Amino acid sequence: MTETTTAPKKRLDLRPVTGRTWVDIAVLLVLILLGAIGFEPSFGGYGFLLAGLGGLALGAATGILASVFRLNVVVTIVAALVAYFLFGSAFAVQGQALFGFLPTLQSLASIAVGSVYGWADIVTLRTPIGAPQYIAVVPYFATWIVALVSTSLATRWIAAKPRTAWRFGIALIGPVALYIAGILIGTDEPYEAGLRGVVFAILALIWLGWRRPNVASVAEGGAQRLRTRKIAGTAVIVAGAVLLGGGAGFWLAPANDERFVLREEIEPPFDPLQYPSPLSGFRHYTKQVTDEKLFTVSGLQPGDVVRLATLDSFTGKLWTVTGPETETDGSGSFALVGRTIPPQTFITPEVRRDVEITIDSYDDVWIPSVGYLTDLQFTGGSAENAGDDLRYNRSTGTAVLTSGLSKGDSYRLDAVEQRVITPADLEDTATAPLSLPPVTGTPDLATSKAQEFAGTASTPMAQLTAIQLALTENGFLSHGRASDAVPSRAGHGADRVTELFSRLQMIGDQEQYASAFALMARSFGYPARVVMGFAPEVTGDESEITVTGDDVTAWVEVAFDDVGWVSFNPTPEETDIPQAQVPKPQSEPQPQVRQPPRSDNDDEDLLTPVELEESDEDDNGDPFVLPGWVWAVGLSLLIPAVIIFIPLLIIGAIKARRARKRREAERGPDRVAGAWAELLDQYSELGYDVPRRSTRLMIADRLQAQLAEQPVRLRSLAAAADEAVFDGQDVDEERSEKVWTEALAAVAVARGAVTRGRRILSRYRIRRGGPRR
Structure with a gap:
């Protein structure tokens, strides 16, 4: 046998x-x-x-x-x-x-x-x-x-x-x-604070109490007593956690x-004061982009206005947005919102659904919207992937995109707004007790005019209506354009409001009248704010409305108790401004002066011809653009490849540096010992059992046994390493290279003897095999 x-x-x-x-x-x-x-x-x-x-x-x-x-x-x-x-x-x-x-x-x-x-x-x-x-x-x-x-x-x-x-x-x-x-x-x-806390404490305490294993040498009776004590202790822990923890949670937990x-302690990251006040750029719309297409909107109803920004802080120079550090019910508390925006409550709500806006030349962070938003979804352009930059102020209904809107952006919104309320409905209603930021630098003339215009009115609505009527009937509208009969200076600060009331006629546009009305309302202590937006003409028959700079407007909102914010439009519509009767100075006769001879040069001779270079842009044609599905497939293949191969390259570089350092050691014995050490490391990375406390010959025998009948001479390599390290003689480069060649060949044999999975896993390993001596 x-x-x-x-x-x-x-x-x-x-x-x-x-x-x-x-x-x-x-x-x-x-x-x-x-x-x-x-x-x-x-x-x-x-x-x-x-x-x-x-x-x-x-x-x-x-x-x-x-x-x-x-x-x-x-x-x-x-x-x-x-x-x-x-x-x-x-x-x-x-x-x-x-x-x-x-x-x-x-x-x-x-x-x-x-x-x-x-x-x-x-x-x-x-x-x-x-x-x-x-x-x-x-x-x-x-x-x-x-x-x-x-x-x-x-x-x-x-x-x-x-x-x-x-x-x-x-x-x-x-x-x-x-x-x-x-x-x-x-x-x-x-x-579930109490329940979670008690369960958490019970598990943690029991785990700590049962951490020690039973001692095998303890007699059977002693082991039984030890187990009984553990169970009893566990019961005490559970009872104590339930009674003491539950009682303490009930009596000591804060409201x-x-x-x-x-x-509640951290301020929102968005600070609207980092951006200029939108109202300061009012004349930009009325004079520079009057006929320019800003954006298009569909889904509006007659009487709707597009809200842009709400301003409730006056600095004496301009109306602006409250900063986030101000603890008020104001316009500065912008915050990130979820997919569903918190709704606003009105006593007479009107819902607007599927209002779609497409941006053209408008370029700002303030998002044109309608009423108070309940949902907003970006549907196109660069803003479609910038939804994480959306901030919303629930108190003012103002939305901001911190990355800014640009041409081609589009979005769809749902909103709710309050139906128009007549003054008669609010005749005996008090204003709401809101905490708005105080105004500073209000001109004295605005305060005195508020008292004059309000007259004998005693209720808030009666006083505000009287002031509004005085402004709209006695004032005149002028945007300061060249076509206007009388010039109108831009601005809405204290000096401009003073000028509005001190001239022979009140002349200005929505910017000045809204600022003046809000300041006069604030002088009575009423919560008033200025709103800037657009008022395009809507008849209800249009599928899409184009909004231009000429549609810009501003109005004032005042908060009434149990009602909400009510709009007031104090801007007059009259543009035919009467000229002041100032006598013309009589002209005095002047001596005749002989005119210079007439020049015979044509107008064209006075112009210098300029040669323009021809552009080749039209000849180049449209550049080739890869389809979207190509990018999706390419990135889906590239990203996993990067995740898999980048670590492989990093670990490969570390291993290559390790081998190079050993192979290029200054002393010959160190180079030979390095070849053996590299062999052990790579064997260990391949999953072989490499003893850590054995001689080189013993390790070679153990590895040889794991390799079975594979043709490898590990004992000769171990003996060569021992001889180089311990005989005290120098080792030339030829001898060390021979040992390295044999060591790498032995690694190749070992690599071929394992499965493919172990070979792949070894490329992600950096391991130390065997002793270092």
């Missing part, structure tokens, strides 16, 4: 996960999930859980697999980042991913932006959060990073060290931090309006 020798099976150098470690991982993941659920008040639902659970599963899987395959810290971080971006499109920004899960350039950019800036944006969003799309990256990133760190600690650190309380306490830092983050970025209404949440 012939005795046969069975070759040992090839196996990966894996680190198994024990049952106790699985329990540790499960407890940590449940604690992380309890913390992540705290995001629910911010998102107003459970839609964020797809991103949160996706990050939780991805972080845990990455940490566990990295431990099982013994990946070092650098490779673990690279693999985790690759997986984070590769799967983030499917979990967090499905709307920007190709087919809902394949990463695109836009989805990868959103993941990066959301990871960095989402934390600042989420505390300025109005809840429930629906936009920007990258905001879902916040729970995805939070659960991913905490799960990755926690599972790495459980599988590598806690499993290999004594199970002391302080190590478990460090592992709990991540879940506790996530729990606190859910509270800080939440709202005044916490999500909802006294809770500390970051969204």
